[in-house]
Amino acid sequence: MQRKAYAPGLAALAAALAAGVTGCTAGAGTDGSATDAKAGPAAPAAAPGKYRTLFEPCGSVERTTLRDLLPGAAGMPEEQQARVYRGTAAVTYDTDRRAGCTWKADAPDASHQLRLDFERVVSYDATVSDDDRAQAVYARKQVAAALPAPASSAPASTPAVPSGTPSGTPAKTSSAPSAPASSPSGTGTGLGLEPRVLEGLGDAAFLNDVLTGAGSGAQQRTVSVVFRTSNVVVTVEYVAQPTAPAGLPDSKELQDKAQGLARSLAERFNE
Numbered sequence: 001m002q003r004k005a006y007a008p009g010l011a012a013l014a015a016a017l018a019a020g021v022t023g024c025t026a027g028a029g030t031d032g033s034a035t036d037a038k039a040g041p042a043a044p045a046a047a048p049g050k051y052r053t054l055f056e057p058c059g060s061v062e063r064t065t066l067r068d069l070l071p072g073a074a075g076m077p078e079e080q081q082a083r084v085y086r087g088t089a090a091v092t093y094d095t096d097r098r099a100g101c102t103w104k105a106d107a108p109d110a111s112h113q114l115r116l117d118f119e120r121v122v123s124y125d126a127t128v129s130d131d132d133r134a135q136a137v138y139a140r141k142q143v144a145a146a147l148p149a150p151a152s153s154a155p156a157s158t159p160a161v162p163s164g165t166p167s168g169t170p171a172k173t174s175s176a177p178s179a180p181a182s183s184p185s186g187t188g189t190g191l192g193l194e195p196r197v198l199e200g201l202g203d204a205a206f207l208n209d210v211l212t213g214a215g216s217g218a219q220q221r222t223v224s225v226v227f228r229t230s231n232v233v234v235t236v237e238y239v240a241q242p243t244a245p246a247g248l249p250d251s252k253e254l255q256d257k258a259q260g261l262a263r264s265l266a267e268r269f270n271e
Contacts, residue, residue: 046123049130049231051269057101057116058087060265069114069238069257072107096120110242110249116265117235130231131203138204138228141235145208145224147195193251198259202227202234202266207259209251218242221249225262229269236262 066085067074073084090100100117121134198205205227213219220241227234238258240249 045126046129047131049121049134051120051230051232053096054099054118054120054232055268056089056095057099057118058089060101060116060268061087061103061114061261062264065261065264066103066114069261070103070105070112072105072110072112075107076105090117097122108243110240110247113237113239114261115235115237115239117237119233119235121231121233134228134231134233135204138226138233141226141233142197142204142206145195145206145226147197147206147208150196193255198225198227201225201259201263202229202269204228205262207255209255211249211251213241218245218247219249221251221254223251223254223258225258227262227266229266232269234262234265234269236265 061069063085070084073081076084084103084105087101087103090098090102092098092100097120098118100115102113102115104111104113119137121130121137123130123133125133193209195208196206198207205225208222208224208226210222210224211219212222218241220239222237222239224238225236236258238254238261240254241247242249
């Protein structure tokens with residue numbers, strides 16, 4: 001049987017239809033490149049944080065500072081002193097994202113412990129900056145500390161928490177009393193020493209002071225200073241516990257030492 005000849009007109013029509021489909025799929029721009037008519041301008045990516053790495057915490061505290069914070073180490077043999085001052089590094093999976101160190105020294109009259117925690121926050125959302133994500137981490141820590149309202153008549157300020165972040169405990173009003181030294185919770189000791197927001201330390205900072213233990217046992221005081229600098233959140237925790245049951249750690253001394261160390265760390269991050 002003789003084959004039918006393929007009509008040249010059909011071939012031309014098929015080529016035209018193919019070209020039309022291609023043209024509907026991607027329109028040619030003025031420069032000849034394909035463009036999507038529905039696509040708008042791309043949103044700018046959020047700025048990255050200042051810090052890409054963390055320095056090693058166990059080597060971040062001067063020996064003279066450790067001697068002051070850990071007085072019990074002075075009476076130890078030299079080899080034992082070296083171990084105490086060397087500290088114990090926290091176990092983490094990525095030391096450029098999370099790092100920490102702990103030092104502890106026991107003495108006949110009291111035990112002291114120092115803990116550092118560095119957290120470098122990275123946002124994986126292109127619309128949220130590393131700094132904003134770090135502020136959310138810092139804000140959750142401040143809310144969890146439940147700082148008392150300031151003694152002034154001004155209402156207590158609350159940290160900014162991005163939408164979608166649990167707000168936690170509602171802010172207390174300015175009429176709420178500050179926690180005295182004899183309060184059951186043991187937080188704060190006297191005017192000006194209560195847990196509070198700190199000024200001039202990093203981008204945001206607060207101090208917490210908690211006294212635990214009562215009755216016949218010795219009381220333990222934990223002073224924490226938390227601050228944020230760009231996309232890094234730093235926690236300094238200083239603990240003292242006298243061996244005598246009636247012993248009471250001095251709040252001002254512990255707060256001054258914890259703040260001093262926190263400020264020196266903030267300066268190092270800014271180097």
